Amino acid sequence: MNQEWILQTTQAQGQERREKIMEYLKALRTRICGAFESLEPEHRFERKSWSYQKGSGGGEMSILRGSVFEKAAVNFSGVQGDRFPGQDAEGSFFATGVSLITHMMNPWMPTVHFNIRYIEAGSRQWLGGGYDLTPMGFENSEDTQHFHSVAKHALDQVDPKLYPVMKEAAREYFTIPHYNRERGVGGIFFDHYNTGHFDRDLKMWTQVGETFLEAVMPIYKKKKNLPWTQEEKNKQIRSRAHYVEFNLLYDRGTRFGFQSGGNPEAILCSMPPMAAW
Amino acid sequence: MNQEWILQTTQAQGQERREKIMEYLKALRTRICGAFESLEPEHRFERKSWSYQKGSGGGEMSILRGSVFEKAAVNFSGVQGDRFPGQDAEGSFFATGVSLITHMMNPWMPTVHFNIRYIEAGSRQWLGGGYDLTPMGFENSEDTQHFHSVAKHALDQVDPKLYPVMKEAAREYFTIPHYNRERGVGGIFFDHYNTGHFDRDLKMWTQVGETFLEAVMPIYKKKKNLPWTQEEKNKQIRSRAHYVEFNLLYDRGTRFGFQSGGNPEAILCSMPPMAAW
Numbered sequence: 001m002n003q004e005w006i007l008q009t010t011q012a013q014g015q016e017r018r019e020k021i022m023e024y025l026k027a028l029r030t031r032i033c034g035a036f037e038s039l040e041p042e043h044r045f046e047r048k049s050w051s052y053q054k055g056s057g058g059g060e061m062s063i064l065r066g067s068v069f070e071k072a073a074v075n076f077s078g079v080q081g082d083r084f085p086g087q088d089a090e091g092s093f094f095a096t097g098v099s100l101i102t103h104m105m106n107p108w109m110p111t112v113h114f115n116i117r118y119i120e121a122g123s124r125q126w127l128g129g130g131y132d133l134t135p136m137g138f139e140n141s142e143d144t145q146h147f148h149s150v151a152k153h154a155l156d157q158v159d160p161k162l163y164p165v166m167k168e169a170a171r172e173y174f175t176i177p178h179y180n181r182e183r184g185v186g187g188i189f190f191d192h193y194n195t196g197h198f199d200r201d202l203k204m205w206t207q208v209g210e211t212f213l214e215a216v217m218p219i220y221k222k223k224k225n226l227p228w229t230q231e232e233k234n235k236q237i238r239s240r241a242h243y244v245e246f247n248l249l250y251d252r253g254t255r256f257g258f259q260s261g262g263n264p265e266a267i268l269c270s271m272p273p274m275a276a277w
Numbered sequence: 278m279n280q281e282w283i284l285q286t287t288q289a290q291g292q293e294r295r296e297k298i299m300e301y302l303k304a305l306r307t308r309i310c311g312a313f314e315s316l317e318p319e320h321r322f323e324r325k326s327w328s329y330q331k332g333s334g335g336g337e338m339s340i341l342r343g344s345v346f347e348k349a350a351v352n353f354s355g356v357q358g359d360r361f362p363g364q365d366a367e368g369s370f371f372a373t374g375v376s377l378i379t380h381m382m383n384p385w386m387p388t389v390h391f392n393i394r395y396i397e398a399g400s401r402q403w404l405g406g407g408y409d410l411t412p413m414g415f416e417n418s419e420d421t422q423h424f425h426s427v428a429k430h431a432l433d434q435v436d437p438k439l440y441p442v443m444k445e446a447a448r449e450y451f452t453i454p455h456y457n458r459e460r461g462v463g464g465i466f467f468d469h470y471n472t473g474h475f476d477r478d479l480k481m482w483t484q485v486g487e488t489f490l491e492a493v494m495p496i497y498k499k500k501k502n503l504p505w506t507q508e509e510k511n512k513q514i515r516s517r518a519h520y521v522e523f524n525l526l527y528d529r530g531t532r533f534g535f536q537s538g539g540n541p542e543a544i545l546c547s548m549p550p551m552a553a554w
Contacts, residue, residue, distance in 0.1 A: 248525035
């Protein structure tokens with residue numbers, strides 16, 4: 001990543017910082033969509049804009065329904081409003097982020113989730129994000145190891161203390177209380193991240209953004225041509241039920257989205273193309 | 278229904294009342310399962326018991342996966358615990374009820390939901406329940422009219438003021454906030470029902486229980502042999518997504534279930550066999 005960009009951002013205040021961060025997020029979104037499309041023989045992402053009704057700003061959802069990605073949703077949003085939704089903070093707020101989820105046609109390919117976000121609320125500001133992997137019925141320990149080793153390496157560049165903490169945070173966050181079980185094989189997660197050194201915090205945050213594709217693409221490339229049966233597909237579709245339950249019952253992003261009066265189509269575009277109970 | 282039974286129940290106190298009510302609920306459950314099975318050429322309900330881990334009591338789920346009922350779940354539960362879950366009341370509680378949802382193979386057949394419940398919390402007690410109809414992509418105004426007219430007639434027997442109020446309560450309760458749209462074509466709904474006359478309240482409540490089959494069975498009998506296409510099936514499966522969203526994001530029964538540490542399998546057995554986003 002561009003060091004100069006970080007310095008500029010940390011020196012800039014208010015609107016300029018917001019704009020730089022949104023610019024970075026949109027560019028990252030475009031890169032990720034491009035990488036996913038490179039695996040897809042024919043289908044492409046379709047982009048749709050929306051406006052934030054309860055304040056200003058809005059977002060862009062990019063949805064791919066293809067032959068490799070049964071459904072991939074990559075969302076950018078940047079909204080501001082008078083009253084922060086939820087209990088984390090008070091006052092006016094600004095929130096921007098990229099959030100994505102994949103649901104793969106091939107049941108051997110795991111679902112992946114990625115998000116990075118920047119939030120200002122009242123006089124506070126923080127970063128949040130992470131990535132986590134969810135095999136849908138078929139766990140592969142090599143994949144899990146690869147995914148986690150990319151995350152560890154990414155965070156170790158900033159501070160070797162980060163990975164163990166953020167891995168544990170993912171374990172906690174992605175545990176489905178009613179089953180007392182993780183929704184997948186984990187990854188990294190952080191929220192309300194603000195050490196008082198914005199430049200260093202932003203470096204950690206962009207490390208997460210910059211390494212996401214490295215964490216998931218080798219897994220997808222390796223598996224995309226594996227043959228699968230209808231029975232395996234059914235198992236995948238049943239596994240997705242837990243993902244739906246987690247997203248609607250517990251996920252903070254979903255709750256924040258609805259509480260803030262966000263666009264329901266954008267909030268729910270992460271839902272699987274098909275799930276069974 | 279048996280008038281004597283009501284009198285006994287109103288005169289009885291505490292444990293005896295609870296047991297009479299649970300007896301009624303179990304018998305109603307068995308009658309409803311029998312009626313549904315009469316439409317099903319081959320498949321039968323399977324019953325599974327569970328124990329309430331955070332207190333005493335438990336429940337019985339009855340699940341039918343057949344050729345007419347793609348999935349029907351009819352649950353009886355009767356649980357007690359030290360601390361009422363939720364904000365409605367405080368203190369120890371007792372809760373019993375029957376709850377059911379159908380998901381039909383034939384997309385022309387609507388989903389139906391029925392529940393009646395009796396709750397004691399601290400020194401308070403109340404009744405709740407209702408039934409509502411959800412066409413999955415294919416509304417039929419004759420069905421809607423029949424369903425509502427049975428509900429109206431049932432409640433008019435007790436008090437002509439009830440139906441308009443309970444119809445409006447269903448309209449409010451089953452509105453999906455993020456779409457600002459009802460999940461189906463309504464029905465009747467009541468909660469925290471206690472007029473101070475337990476015998477009359479219970480009569481209203483059993484009227485709801487006793488008339489449910491009359492509200493739905495003629496619709497199912499009329500439609501079960503209608504031909505349908507895969508395209509119509511896909512539309513039904515997509516319509517079920519809203520049902521999932523409502524149940525997990527807003528439904529009080531689901532929330533009460535998870536808050537009280539209920540059995541997740543029993544709480545979630547109402548989920549559709551297949552849904553698409």
